[in-house]
Amino acid sequence: MKDVAIEIKNMSKSFNIYADKANTLKERIIRLGKGKKEVHHVLNNINLTIKKGETVALIGVNGSGKSTLLKLITKIIYPNKGSIKVRGKTSSLLELGAGFHPDFSGRENIYFNASIFGLTKKEIYKRLDDIIAFSELGEYIDAPIRTYSSGMYMRLAFSVAINVDADTILIDEILAVGDQHFQEKCMNKMKELKEQGKTMVFVSHSKDAVEFLCDRAVWLHEGSIRMDGKTKEVLKEYTKVCG
Amino acid sequence: MNKFKEIYNYREFLKTSIRKEFRGKYKKSFLGVLWSFLNPLFQLLVYALVFPFILRNDIDNYTVFLIVALMPWTFFNMTVIQSAASVVTNGGIIKKVYFPREILPISTATSNLLNFLITGIIVIVALLVSGVGIGPSIVVLPIIVIMQYILLLGLSFIFSSITVYVRDVEYLLNVFMMLMFYMSPIVYSADMIPAKFLPIFKLNPMFHIIKYYRDILYYQQIPNMASVMLLFLACLLILVVGYLIFNRLEKRFAEEL
Numbered sequence: 001m002k003d004v005a006i007e008i009k010n011m012s013k014s015f016n017i018y019a020d021k022a023n024t025l026k027e028r029i030i031r032l033g034k035g036k037k038e039v040h041h042v043l044n045n046i047n048l049t050i051k052k053g054e055t056v057a058l059i060g061v062n063g064s065g066k067s068t069l070l071k072l073i074t075k076i077i078y079p080n081k082g083s084i085k086v087r088g089k090t091s092s093l094l095e096l097g098a099g100f101h102p103d104f105s106g107r108e109n110i111y112f113n114a115s116i117f118g119l120t121k122k123e124i125y126k127r128l129d130d131i132i133a134f135s136e137l138g139e140y141i142d143a144p145i146r147t148y149s150s151g152m153y154m155r156l157a158f159s160v161a162i163n164v165d166a167d168t169i170l171i172d173e174i175l176a177v178g179d180q181h182f183q184e185k186c187m188n189k190m191k192e193l194k195e196q197g198k199t200m201v202f203v204s205h206s207k208d209a210v211e212f213l214c215d216r217a218v219w220l221h222e223g224s225i226r227m228d229g230k231t232k233e234v235l236k237e238y239t240k241v242c243g
Numbered sequence: 244m245n246k247f248k249e250i251y252n253y254r255e256f257l258k259t260s261i262r263k264e265f266r267g268k269y270k271k272s273f274l275g276v277l278w279s280f281l282n283p284l285f286q287l288l289v290y291a292l293v294f295p296f297i298l299r300n301d302i303d304n305y306t307v308f309l310i311v312a313l314m315p316w317t318f319f320n321m322t323v324i325q326s327a328a329s330v331v332t333n334g335g336i337i338k339k340v341y342f343p344r345e346i347l348p349i350s351t352a353t354s355n356l357l358n359f360l361i362t363g364i365i366v367i368v369a370l371l372v373s374g375v376g377i378g379p380s381i382v383v384l385p386i387i388v389i390m391q392y393i394l395l396l397g398l399s400f401i402f403s404s405i406t407v408y409v410r411d412v413e414y415l416l417n418v419f420m421m422l423m424f425y426m427s428p429i430v431y432s433a434d435m436i437p438a439k440f441l442p443i444f445k446l447n448p449m450f451h452i453i454k455y456y457r458d459i460l461y462y463q464q465i466p467n468m469a470s471v472m473l474l475f476l477a478c479l480l481i482l483v484v485g486y487l488i489f490n491r492l493e494k495r496f497a498e499e500l
């Protein structure tokens with residue numbers, strides 16, 4: 001069991017959908033007794049074991065539960081049933097630039113952002129040069145980030161997230177970052193991390209990216225695992241069904 | 244136990260969010276952190292004019308009498324009000340990344356503690372300038388400050404998590420804190436309260452804490468340590484209960500925000 005990075009057992013997740021959510025006391029009292037909520041089952045009875053060093057792609061059409069599964073693995077949300085066990089440190093690249101403060105400089109924001117990932121001051125110092133170099137921001141690193149273009153913002157955010165030294169990296173469809181050149185750089189960096197033996201779970205609609213990076217693919221369909229196997233085979237089936 | 248270790252691992256994030264709350268608040272203003280001095284100073288000025296001159300009371304050194312109670316009150320008031328918003332305003336990052344959510348209320352309480360310690364300079368200056376001076380009773384002061392911090396941590400856990408589910412709490416607190424202000428012996432002295440109402444006033448933990456501050460700094464007397472310890476235990480209990488509430492409610496923060 002030592003070589004298991006992520007272990008999901010009989011896990012289900014549902015959301016309560018309110019037609020119009022009651023956030024205030026007044027609304028809550030008015031709606032008392034009116035059971036207007038609708039339960040939406042996003043994931044049903046998922047069993048998935050990911051070994052250390054594996055690179056797994058999650059594929060599926062929109063709404064199949066891929067992003068929800070990633071959120072559950074990072075503990076942003078919790079399952080209703082079953083269990084999820086994650087060993088080692090995880091870094092999630094679900095959305096970039098968490099905790100960025102527009103009035104502070106790029107350099108200061110590296111501290112904020114990296115510290116959210118649980119890095120200590122020493123660890124951040126050690127990586128600071130790498131992060132700045134990777135972002136290719138040059139002298140702009142000391143300007144407040146409200147002056148950044150959206151591309152610059154994303155580059156900085158990605159540079160921090162990818163340089164956090166985690167055992168497991170979760171990536172959600174964020175490769176639409178920056179220009180062609182930067183995208184290629186990101187892919188190569190991820191390949192490098194894979195070769196270093198990091199565990200990766202990767203959500204993407206880009207078949208090329210999935211084929212380039214992942215050995216194994218899991219196809220989620222309407223909240224259940226439809227197929228789990230070698231990337232090539234799963235992609236072949238997936239293309240047949242979903243085009 | 245695991246949670247403590249985790250919060251320790253995220254200590255850099257705790258530090259940066261304390262710094263952000265402390266500095267970020269005034270970042271765009273001209274006078275910056277000076278406002279943390281000026282705010283209570285102006286408030287003090289207003290009360291120090293209204294109560295002795297307009298409402299006429301005969302307390303010696305009323306400004307000092309007031310300041311030793313007003314500063315801890317401001318600490319209490321600011322922390323409670325800000326804590327209610329602390330999780331809700333960070334909804335963005337809560338939905339994006341995992342980190343121990345406890346860090347948010349802890350940093351609200353702690354940044355306000357730092358602010359309070361800075362305003363403590365005003366109190367000390369006032370004590371020295373007015374001739375009231377500082378007595379040996381000051382050795383008990385750290386216990387009272389720690390006790391208030393523990394109480395505020397507990398309340399921050401409670402209000403920050405409940406507000407996520409019922410947004411009204413934030414506004415209810417504003418009204419409630421105004422009531423609490425007059426239910427605590429800040430602008431008046433505790434022995435001015437009619438005896439038959441005293442038991443009600445004593446239910447308010449801030450009633451005792453404010454009284455202790457005044458005993459120590461203004462009257463320079465050491466309060467009854469047995470009752471201080473009892474209140475200390477009560478504050479610890481509030482912290483434990485608050486933490487348990489937070490722990491239960493935090494699981495669905497990302498879905499509710």
